[in-house]
Amino acid sequence: MRVMLGVLALVAACGEVDMEIEAEEPLVIGEEAPLMAWPDLTSRPLPEPSETLRYREGDAGVIDVWLPEGEGPHPVVLMIHGGCWQKAIADRTLMNYAAEDLRQRGMAVWNIEYRGVDEEGGGYPGTFSDVAEAVDALRNVPAEWSLDTSRVAGFGHSAGGHLVAWASARPNLPEDSPLHSGDPFLIASAVVSGGLADLERSAPVTLPSCLADVMDLLTGEPSPDRPDVFTDTSLARLLPPPAEQVSVNATRDRIAPPILGLGFTADVRDAGGDARYVEVPGGHVELIAPGTEAWERQVELLEELLGF
Numbered sequence: 001m002r003v004m005l006g007v008l009a010l011v012a013a014c015g016e017v018d019m020e021i022e023a024e025e026p027l028v029i030g031e032e033a034p035l036m037a038w039p040d041l042t043s044r045p046l047p048e049p050s051e052t053l054r055y056r057e058g059d060a061g062v063i064d065v066w067l068p069e070g071e072g073p074h075p076v077v078l079m080i081h082g083g084c085w086q087k088a089i090a091d092r093t094l095m096n097y098a099a100e101d102l103r104q105r106g107m108a109v110w111n112i113e114y115r116g117v118d119e120e121g122g123g124y125p126g127t128f129s130d131v132a133e134a135v136d137a138l139r140n141v142p143a144e145w146s147l148d149t150s151r152v153a154g155f156g157h158s159a160g161g162h163l164v165a166w167a168s169a170r171p172n173l174p175e176d177s178p179l180h181s182g183d184p185f186l187i188a189s190a191v192v193s194g195g196l197a198d199l200e201r202s203a204p205v206t207l208p209s210c211l212a213d214v215m216d217l218l219t220g221e222p223s224p225d226r227p228d229v230f231t232d233t234s235l236a237r238l239l240p241p242p243a244e245q246v247s248v249n250a251t252r253d254r255i256a257p258p259i260l261g262l263g264f265t266a267d268v269r270d271a272g273g274d275a276r277y278v279e280v281p282g283g284h285v286e287l288i289a290p291g292t293e294a295w296e297r298q299v300e301l302l303e304e305l306l307g308f
Contacts (some may be wrong), residue, residue, distance in 0.1 A: 072146030082158025124220035161195015240273025245248035
């Protein structure tokens with residue numbers, strides 16, 4: 001009942017907004033094609049990155065870089081993996097398939113690792129500070145890689161969708177937050193792919209094990225000095241973000257259903273920000289599986305955002 005009430009409330013909220021919805025899969029009555037499962041993606045041969053660099057000490061302090069052929073300069077996709085913020089579920093290598101596909105199309109990929117809430121030092125604030133440090137490392141890329149860091153688009157899947165949206169909104173962080181930076185690296189746009197950007201709104205809709213059960217670890221617990229733990233962790237408190245937010249949701253996604261993307265897009269627009277919503281066929285896995293309609297549409301979006 002809690003989930004249903006949350007969904008109904010969100011539907012009501014979205015109904016008040018004149019939304020431009022780009023839907024690529026019509027309503028299907030009757031039998032539907034089976035959704036992809038994770039082994040359908042992870043059983044493929046795993047591509048390897050061109051380079052790996054370290055941005056801090058520890059196993060999670062690394063970035064895999066995917067460099068296209070040719071002289072460049074190459075536009076960059078800042079990629080952040082999901083896995084419910086838990087390293088036991090996924091790490092950055094889950095995105096290797098998508099990263100290699102983008103590399104072959106001429107886009108460089110900056111695929112970052114970060115500490116999950118289930119790792120020492122992860123959660124609040126470590127998970128967020130890792131993401132911030134890995135993003136800021138784009139200021140110091142080796143010249144021989146020929147990356148055009150004036151053209152960077154973010155792409156985050158699932159929990160990574162929350163983190164990429166958060167990274168794009170860092171200029172809005174409260175000055176008294178330990179995550180605040182006076183000079184964050186700015187990205188112009190963020191593709192939130194099956195993302196959970198608004199933590200409060202997402203918790204009753206997604207799997208409890210994915211968010212509700214780890215919420216206190218992710219956001220930190222309330223304290224007299226920080227009574228609202230969402231002020232520096234959830235996009236709902238950081239609106240409007242300076243970067244365009246492109247929410248992409250799969251029609252049959254059970255982890256991040258379309259209602260979340262619709263609600264997030266409406267909230268950003270209501271706050272005066274730039275946002276759009278795109279709905280694609282399939283489920284959660286299809287969003288990062290090269291060869292699917294869902295992935296191909298997102299490639300088109302990234303090419304558009306990068307002026308590619």
